[in-house]
Amino acid sequence: MPEFEEVQPQTYHQIIGASVIGPLHVIKDMPCQDACAFKTLPDGFGVIAVADGLGSALKSEIGASSAVNAVVQRVDEILNGKSALEDLSEVAKEAVFSARKALEKKSIELQCELRDLACTLIVIVMHKNSIVVAHIGDGAVIAETHDGLKLISAPDESSEYANEVSPITGKDWEQVLRISPQTTDVLGVMAFTDGCQRAALRKTQDSLLPFDGFCGTLFSYMKEVKDLKEAEEDIKGLLLSKKVCENSEDDKTLVIACFNPVQSDVL
Amino acid sequence: MAKLEDLIEIANPQQPHCATVLLLDTSGSMQGGKITALTEGLTIFKEDVAKDELASKRVDLSVITFGNGVSVMHDFSSIEDFEPPVLSADGYTPMGEAILKAIDIVEQRKQQYRDKGIDYYRPWIFMITDGEPTDMEHGNTMWNDVIRKVHDGENNKKFMFFAVAVEPANTELLRQIAPPNRPPVKLKEGRFKDLFNWLSKSQSKVSASKVGEQVALENPVAAGWGEVSV
Numbered sequence: 120m121p122e123f124e125e126v127q128p129q130t131y132h133q134i135i136g137a138s139v140i141g142p143l144h145v146i147k148d149m150p151c152q153d154a155c156a157f158k159t160l161p162d163g164f165g166v167i168a169v170a171d172g173l174g175s176a177l178k179s180e181i182g183a184s185s186a187v188n189a190v191v192q193r194v195d196e197i198l199n200g201k202s203a204l205e206d207l208s209e210v211a212k213e214a215v216f217s218a219r220k221a222l223e224k225k226s227i228e229l230q231c232e233l234r235d236l237a238c239t240l241i242v243i244v245m246h247k248n249s250i251v252v253a254h255i256g257d258g259a260v261i262a263e264t265h266d267g268l269k270l271i272s273a274p275d276e277s278s279e280y281a282n283e284v285s286p287i288t289g290k291d292w293e294q295v296l297r298i299s300p301q302t303t304d305v306l307g308v309m310a311f312t313d314g315c316q317r318a319a320l321r322k323t324q325d326s327l328l329p330f331d332g333f334c335g336t337l338f339s340y341m342k343e344v345k346d347l348k349e350a351e352e353d354i355k356g357l358l359l360s361k362k363v364c365e366n367s368e369d370d371k372t373l374v375i376a377c378f379n380p381v382q383s384d385v386l
Numbered sequence: 387m388a389k390l391e392d393l394i395e396i397a398n399p400q401q402p403h404c405a406t407v408l409l410l411d412t413s414g415s416m417q418g419g420k421i422t423a424l425t426e427g428l429t430i431f432k433e434d435v436a437k438d439e440l441a442s443k444r445v446d447l448s449v450i451t452f453g454n455g456v457s458v459m460h461d462f463s464s465i466e467d468f469e470p471p472v473l474s475a476d477g478y479t480p481m482g483e484a485i486l487k488a489i490d491i492v493e494q495r496k497q498q499y500r501d502k503g504i505d506y507y508r509p510w511i512f513m514i515t516d517g518e519p520t521d522m523e524h525g526n527t528m529w530n531d532v533i534r535k536v537h538d539g540e541n542n543k544k545f546m547f548f549a550v551a552v553e554p555a556n557t558e559l560l561r562q563i564a565p566p567n568r569p570p571v572k573l574k575e576g577r578f579k580d581l582f583n584w585l586s587k588s589q590s591k592v593s594a595s596k597v598g599e600q601v602a603l604e605n606p607v608a609a610g611w612g613e614v615s616v
Contacts, residue, residue: 322503332395360391
């Protein structure tokens, strides 16, 4: 036996998530226009990206998947080999810029208009128990903290109608990009598209609040997860369930991360 | 472990609502087969909408009649709670007052939705008449008020106003009342059933759309109940 066991790098975050097609898209023979991508990175870093392709855009499912993949790839590149805490907001911002560039490139490749790839985008950059969110459009990010559930980034509700959002492909995308202040005591985080808003956010007269019956329950569930693949199937099942679908006919994406989970014996 | 579906709760379980007002002419001239067909039409509409899972949760129906006075025969309710009233025909045609009443209750209903945080579709005001207004005439104060409110409401997307002309309606006057972008449609003789089938189908389409989305409705002529625009 060696005197000292070699310490293997441990993953700081456990992340699961899924994008599923909504009943309305099935009826209309439309593809699932939501997409998500996420990755746990060494040294306590991690990234989550969620995008909702606009129903009115011709190839928005391609836009959404291109955007989330570009985000994860770029964050991975930036943080590769870094061990110290970077300025997370700069990383998040740079990730959104890379998504925009990827969409511009994709529109040239597909010989379509940039607006044909229109989508919303949520980027969460994590380092240990700190997160920063960069956000364009609707959907939301909720964190579990020592002080309870917090709405870290709210849907853009500048328009009266639920289905009008400013996408990342718009001319004013830099103006509509919101970067949240860094939150430092995070135990878990979830991001979702507008298809889950009715389930996860409580509407009061003048504000939106995280709903414990949905978000709190899922964070508790996440702490018990042992098999990530199985958990991902559970999330898919939930998003496709009657209970969730009868409240939103739209596509749905939900990504949940649990921070510093209890380490299992097998790494 | 229990299914996630059984563990979670939904924050805002309400469905987006589509307020619909059926504005029905029950004046004396509707007596006989027409008023019977209209009454039957309400039952057909309820049965059709109830078969559509989404529409049955989203359509919020009210019935206003105008004949012997203007009466809210049925306040807004879900299709499940909708009890089709038995209509009887009598009296004059206070169409102007009835239209203003419909616009009022639609606005009140939208305010109730907003207060409760319920999303909603653009409401429908669906008028069926075989006559002409007896409580207003071209150019008088009430006429101007009605025309302005119907046309402004339509232009400002506050509601959609539909007019169906049953023989022998004064189609020229109806054309002036209806919004210019949605002229009245003339009902083929006796085709009330087809009209209500179309109405329920259209409401199903709206219910399956996203709030704020434009919905293409089937042409009433193709649907078998409408004659070429009057």
